[in-house]
Amino acid sequence: MNSAVETPSEQELNNFRKEVKAWLTANKPADPGFLLPQTFMEVGSDQQLDFLREWQHKLWSAGYLGMAWPREYGGQGVSAAFQLIADSEMRRVGVPIAFNVIGLGWAGPLILDRGSDADKEKYIKNILSAEDIWCQGFSEPDHGSDLGNVQTRAVRDGAEYVINGTKIWTTMGNYAKYMILLARTNSETPRKYDGLSFFLSPMDVAGIDPRPIQKLTGEYGFTETFFTDARIPASCLMGEEGEGWKIAMQTLQYERGAEAGAAGGLMQVRVVMDDVIASLRGVTRDGAPALEDPVLRDQLVQLLIEEKANSLSNRRANIPALTSDYPFSLNLSGKLRSSEFNRRMRQFAIAAQGGNGGLYVGDSSAIAGGFWQRAYLNNFATTIGGGTSQIQANIIGEHVLGLPK
Amino acid sequence: MSNALEFTAEQSMILESAREFCRDQSPITQVRALLDSTSGFNRDVWQAMADLGWLGLAIPEKFGGAGMSIGSVVPLAESMGRAMLATPFFSTTLAAQALLRAGTVAQQEAWLPKLATGTIATVALADGGDWGVEDSQCLAQRAGDSLLLTGTKAYVPDVESATLILVQCQLDGQPALVLLENQGLRLDANTLLDQTKRAASLTLDAFQVADNALMDPGRTSAALRDIRLLGALLVAAESTGSTAACLDTVVDYLKTRKQFGQLIGSYQALKHPTVEMLNAMDAARSLIYHAGTVVDEGPLDRDAEIACRMAKAQASEALAFAGDRAVQFHGGMGFTYECDAQLYIRRAQHSQQLFGDPWHHRKRLGSLLLDDVG
Numbered sequence: 001m002n003s004a005v006e007t008p009s010e011q012e013l014n015n016f017r018k019e020v021k022a023w024l025t026a027n028k029p030a031d032p033g034f035l036l037p038q039t040f041m042e043v044g045s046d047q048q049l050d051f052l053r054e055w056q057h058k059l060w061s062a063g064y065l066g067m068a069w070p071r072e073y074g075g076q077g078v079s080a081a082f083q084l085i086a087d088s089e090m091r092r093v094g095v096p097i098a099f100n101v102i103g104l105g106w107a108g109p110l111i112l113d114r115g116s117d118a119d120k121e122k123y124i125k126n127i128l129s130a131e132d133i134w135c136q137g138f139s140e141p142d143h144g145s146d147l148g149n150v151q152t153r154a155v156r157d158g159a160e161y162v163i164n165g166t167k168i169w170t171t172m173g174n175y176a177k178y179m180i181l182l183a184r185t186n187s188e189t190p191r192k193y194d195g196l197s198f199f200l201s202p203m204d205v206a207g208i209d210p211r212p213i214q215k216l217t218g219e220y221g222f223t224e225t226f227f228t229d230a231r232i233p234a235s236c237l238m239g240e241e242g243e244g245w246k247i248a249m250q251t252l253q254y255e256r257g258a259e260a261g262a263a264g265g266l267m268q269v270r271v272v273m274d275d276v277i278a279s280l281r282g283v284t285r286d287g288a289p290a291l292e293d294p295v296l297r298d299q300l301v302q303l304l305i306e307e308k309a310n311s312l313s314n315r316r317a318n319i320p321a322l323t324s325d326y327p328f329s330l331n332l333s334g335k336l337r338s339s340e341f342n343r344r345m346r347q348f349a350i351a352a353q354g355g356n357g358g359l360y361v362g363d364s365s366a367i368a369g370g371f372w373q374r375a376y377l378n379n380f381a382t383t384i385g386g387g388t389s390q391i392q393a394n395i396i397g398e399h400v401l402g403l404p405k
Numbered sequence: 406m407s408n409a410l411e412f413t414a415e416q417s418m419i420l421e422s423a424r425e426f427c428r429d430q431s432p433i434t435q436v437r438a439l440l441d442s443t444s445g446f447n448r449d450v451w452q453a454m455a456d457l458g459w460l461g462l463a464i465p466e467k468f469g470g471a472g473m474s475i476g477s478v479v480p481l482a483e484s485m486g487r488a489m490l491a492t493p494f495f496s497t498t499l500a501a502q503a504l505l506r507a508g509t510v511a512q513q514e515a516w517l518p519k520l521a522t523g524t525i526a527t528v529a530l531a532d533g534g535d536w537g538v539e540d541s542q543c544l545a546q547r548a549g550d551s552l553l554l555t556g557t558k559a560y561v562p563d564v565e566s567a568t569l570i571l572v573q574c575q576l577d578g579q580p581a582l583v584l585l586e587n588q589g590l591r592l593d594a595n596t597l598l599d600q601t602k603r604a605a606s607l608t609l610d611a612f613q614v615a616d617n618a619l620m621d622p623g624r625t626s627a628a629l630r631d632i633r634l635l636g637a638l639l640v641a642a643e644s645t646g647s648t649a650a651c652l653d654t655v656v657d658y659l660k661t662r663k664q665f666g667q668l669i670g671s672y673q674a675l676k677h678p679t680v681e682m683l684n685a686m687d688a689a690r691s692l693i694y695h696a697g698t699v700v701d702e703g704p705l706d707r708d709a710e711i712a713c714r715m716a717k718a719q720a721s722e723a724l725a726f727a728g729d730r731a732v733q734f735h736g737g738m739g740f741t742y743e744c745d746a747q748l749y750i751r752r753a754q755h756s757q758q759l760f761g762d763p764w765h766h767r768k769r770l771g772s773l774l775l776d777d778v779g
Contacts, residue, residue, distance in 0.1 A: 277775065291775050294771075297768075297771040297775055298764075298768070298771065300771070300774075300775060301767040301770045301774060301775075302767065304774055305715045305718060305767075305770070306688065308408075309687075309688035309689075309691050309692050309715075309719060310688070311408055312408060312691035312694075312695045313687055313691040315408070315410040315691075316691045319410070321412055321417035321420055322412055322420075322694055325649060326683065326687075329683055329687055333680075333683070333684055333687065336684070337684060390673070393673075393676065393680045394673070394677075396680045396683065396684075397670075397677070400680075400683065401652075401656050401683060402656065402660065403659055403660065403676050403679065404660060404667075404668040404670045404671040
């Protein structure tokens with residue numbers, strides 16, 4: 001997409017790092033007094049939405065979002081190396097997330113790759129500015145992890161498609177202006193995948209009804225989205241009928257970040273073991289500092305080993321000589337390893353709080369405002385969404401180890 | 406905390422040739438054929454390893470070695486573990502490292518060229534089962550130009566095959582290392598859980614050696630600490646390789662054995678723990694190659710200590726889990742001596758304690774990671 005872009009010099013990148021760091025430090029928003037979402041799947045109130053929208057707009061206006069995207073559509077038209085630096089500084093300074101993730105990381109790069117000039121004109125800039133929020137309509141209630149089985153129907157009728165069916169786990173479905181929608185245009189194909197088509201669907205259409213789902217945290221963030229004879233323009237079809245599966249798989253490639261074509265920005269607040277240790281500094285057990293408790297220490301060290309091994313494994317995955325044994329094992333197990341680690345780490349952080357572990361968001365005595373309690377419950381989104389841990393284990397067993405289905 | 410993980414083209418070549426050599430020289434039939442042998446290893450294979458330069462890999466060129474870092478031995482150790490190839494390689498390598506770190510010039514010149522070409526050596530560290538005791542009860546006393554050694558060293562690896570033994574003892578209230586040649590020593594062979602390995606206890610009763618057998622006292626404490634950490638790393642690398650071999654054995658069985666009309670590998674009760682074995686092995690593998698990147702000629706720094714301890718804790722856990730499940734997943738077959746699962750679980754339980762078990766290392770990691778944070 002940016003083949004003509006010049007490779008920046010080390011000097012330029014170093015200068016840029018200083019510049020972006022200074023800007024982020026000066027412009028990092030003050031604590032709003034309510035807990036901010038750690039991921040885009042946790043935007044459950046108008047208050048949170050307005051805050052994040054304003055932040056993303058500010059980030060984009062300053063030129064630190066979509067840096068590798070074309071200038072004519074709101075980007076900066078420079079090398080992705082700049083965005084990677086901006087992202088790493090955002091993480092370091094600890095600013096809020098760039099929450100329009102489906103737009104920035106999925107729909108945007110897809111439209112830049114495959115869309116018409118008119119599509120780019122219409123959509124790209126507003127994705128970056130957070131004017132238009134995007135959501136994703138892949139999963140359905142009856143088959144969460146099995147996308148090939150999508151049953152929502154799209155039937156061509158003149159200049160329109162008529163959509164019927166139900167999508168679930170639509171992130172910000174109630175706030176979104178557009179959805180990337182996977183629907184079945186043909187149920188007669190020998191391979192179920194070949195009957196799917198991909199749409200850039202407006203959400204403000206009669207017959208589309210996003211109903212917020214209350215999560216186990218008590219908050220919102222997802223909708224179940226019902227389509228009842230919803231008519232969308234036929235021009236919303238991306239590519240050809242039957243190319244839906246291929247395009248959906250293509251969007252998954254962008255997820256890996258700015259290098260792969262996404263706009264960049266922090267996708268989630270990373271929670272690490274240092275945060276767990278810091279959270280226990282004021283906690284006592286048996287009248288002594290919790291961090292001196294031998295049983296608790298052993299648990300902490302086990303988690304620290306696991307965290308370090310995961311981070312080293314990400315490096316090892318790029319060394320062919322050290323991965324030839326079980327090719328792709330580290331790539332395929334990455335989601336399982338990190339999401340399950342995060343789950344246990346967060347659960348541990350609550351358990352180690354003693355009596356305060358029983359308090360939740362809203363209680364003035366809760367440690368860190370109940371951050372860990374909410375973070376733990378929200379983490380199930382990662383061990384369930386995108387293919388449950390159990391499905392991941394099947395995939396690894398079958399594709400890496402060659403075990404029978 | 407360091408997250409370095411580097412692997413050069415040269416190391417890749419070493420890994421590739423090591424894996425091929427070990428696979429060719431140590432098929433499982435050969436591993437089994439050696440179980441009942443006295444020495445536990447094949448002299449021809451040992452000589453071939455020496456000829457390939459493996460014994461001198463981490464010995465400086467001036468002593469006839471290749472002058473690479475001790476970390477470059479990690480792929481060799483992993484490959485040996487993968488093929489269950491047991492030789493006095495670890496013992497000899499650690500003895501050479503001890504000589505490099507605390508030997509006098511005369512001792513280095515006398516012994517390192519020999520160790521680089523196949524003379525077998527070992528280090529007698531422990532007095533007994535407590536790896537957490539760092540000082541020895543084995544006493545050295547001065548008598549004119551001689552030293553008199555009295556005490557017992559427990560389960561000294563490969564000592565019966567060794568020409569040279571570095572004995573940890575206590576001299577003038579300080580830790581000391583003394584070189585003994587293997588003549589006239591009382592050795593009592595152990596019966597080890599891991600039948601691929603050999604060890605014996607060494608009993609010294611006013612055993613007399615010339616005082617020039619004493620290694621440099623000023624560098625001995627640091628060298629002993631390094632040797633324990635490097636020993637932990639080498640066992641971790643071997644255990645990681647053995648975990649992969651164990652995993653292969655389990656996967657083969659799960660892909661061929663049918664029960665209730667289905668290949669048993671299709672049952673998630675077996676499939677998922679097998680994936681856990683893979684993930685545990687992968688974690689160990691990343692940690693051993695990280696440790697291999699950060700260890701150096703010593704004294705080992707904090708990052709290297711953390712890396713070696715994490716590697717050993719993880720690799721021992723991984724092999725213990727894999728070996729245990731390998732027996733169970735083979736069903737009735739797993740309960741037999743004929744089934745290869747026994748090789749892995751026996752190695753797991755034996756290697757687990759060598760140079761400190763996971764509890765030992767995690768306790769020390771607690772001090773390193775939770776008390777110094779700042």
